[in-house]
Amino acid sequence: MRLHVGCAMWTLRSWQGRFLAHPLPSHERLRHYAGWCDAVEGNTTFYATPTRDTVASWAQQTDPDFRFVVKLPKVVTHERRLTDVDEALHGFLDAIEPLGPRAHALWIQLPGSFTPSDVPTLARFLRRLPTTHRYAVEVRHPAFFTDQRATHLLEGVLSDANAEWIPFDTTAFFRTPPTSDAERDAWTKKPRMPLRTHALTDRPIVRYLGRDATEQTVEGWQHWIDVVAAWLREGRSPTVFVHTPDNADAPALARQFHDEVRARVPGLAPLPEPIPVEPLTLF
Structure with missing residues (x-):
């Protein structure tokens, strides 16, 4: 189990000298963090897709069973809202490939303006994703939590794609x-x-x-x-x-x-x- x-x-400035050695080169910080925790949220990929070399350095600093939950870029989820995103998505998937099994799930965080009426768009997007990755979706519109029909609609789409609800x-x-x-x-x-x-x-x-x-x-x-x-x-x-x-x-x-x-x-x-x-x- x-x-x-x-x-x-x-890494965080207030962790230096407490959880992470100080001084410590930036390319060593993840390795020290991985002594404390065996998973991390990949929030930085929301703002910019990293280079393959950068991602390869993340893999080198962690064991194969370390878990990255890597957020899809905002251009995919927030700016283009899951449509016409092939180029940006393929670039992202190529960049994170060096993580191998460490890419525990690709995290699709959707804005609060993404409503139950947008779920068919999510369903189409999930059907087009490669099956080589696991996917997890985070929604922020209140109706998904308070409206039973909206809850069941989203759960059905996620279950069909074997995707998790974060x-x-x-x-x-x-x-x-x-x-x-x-x-x-x-x-x-x-x-x-x-x-x-x-x-x-x-x-x-x-x-x-x-x-x-x-x-x-x-x-x-x-x-x-x-x-x-x-x-x-x-x-x-x-x-x-x-x-x-x-x-x-x-x-x-x-x-x-x-x-x-x-x-x-x-x-x-x-x-x-x-x-x-x-x-x-x-x-």
Whole structure:
């Protein structure tokens, strides 16, 4: 049994000297992050398709069972809304090819303006995708969560393509008003998504947003401990990404989440051991 956990990125300034050695060349940071977590969100590919050489360096720094959930470029999902995207999509697929099995799922994040009436466009897009990859879709229009017909429509299209529905759980974050600059910034930017805990495939993916306060983050993920433990007992292999507004402690929190699930499911494989980090010094 495997539960993969990770963060929204593999390097952050506040991690230097804590989770990642400092100083550390940029081409070594992913390798050090992979000692803490065995999955990562590929958010940077949303803004620009990387070169094959860059992607090859990501593969070289990680084991074959490390999981990248790689976001499709915004030109495909947001600007052209899944139509007339062959050139951009083929360029993206070619660029990520060096990841090999590490490309756990290609992440199709759709804008809040993508409504249930647009689902036929998604269905056509999914049917044209190569079967060499797994796909996972994140939607942000409220009707997909509150309108049963819209929910069933999307679930049917995803099931036909053996694609997963990625929930972004922000319920714990929006439970109480923000108390820090990072939380106030996230308050204006993060979507207020209803809770969804239903998996469509054997490899569910969850994005969870907590608070800057660790105790609130841990309290907010307790229902996910139950859900993920149940998925594992059913033979599923989930991936969970832990976010907080400042992400300062995200790698440690991801490992804590894994520890809490492992306490429920003792047969769960352990995470890798982190690469030791020497404390920062003034001289």
